[in-house]
Amino acid sequence: MITRDDPVQAALADAIFDVPVVITTTVLLEAEWVLRGRRYATRRDTTATLLEQIAETTTVTIEHEEGVRWATGRYRLGADFADMIHLVVPADATRSVTFDRRLARHAGTDAPLAIETLA
Numbered sequence: 255m256i257t258r259d260d261p262v263q264a265a266l267a268d269a270i271f272d273v274p275v276v277i278t279t280t281v282l283l284e285a286e287w288v289l290r291g292r293r294y295a296t297r298r299d300t301t302a303t304l305l306e307q308i309a310e311t312t313t314v315t316i317e318h319e320e321g322v323r324w325a326t327g328r329y330r331l332g333a334d335f336a337d338m339i340h341l342v343v344p345a346d347a348t349r350s351v352t353f354d355r356r357l358a359r360h361a362g363t364d365a366p367l368a369i370e371t372l373a
Contacts (some may be wrong), residue, residue, distance in 0.1 A: 286301055298330065
């Protein structure tokens, strides 16, 4: 659906999206990782747009959709996508603890969890 570099796989993927599907956050993490990897080396802005296009597909339901949209926006601004997803997935968490000082800065003031930076 995204890269269309294999016509057979593209046709199979297109057929999957003819019916309602749920895409989990782990699948989106993998998609971002593959797109930014050496094989595709997709630019951050392009990757964010592709993730947004998946979410806007009428047959697609995204797990934690509101949070994923927030995470994608922060990713577009320079945050690590996986770090941002880790902030939106925990159901009952009230804070995230990390040694990564950049995480809090990249998450911004509207992060879904309070971020505590250790040492």
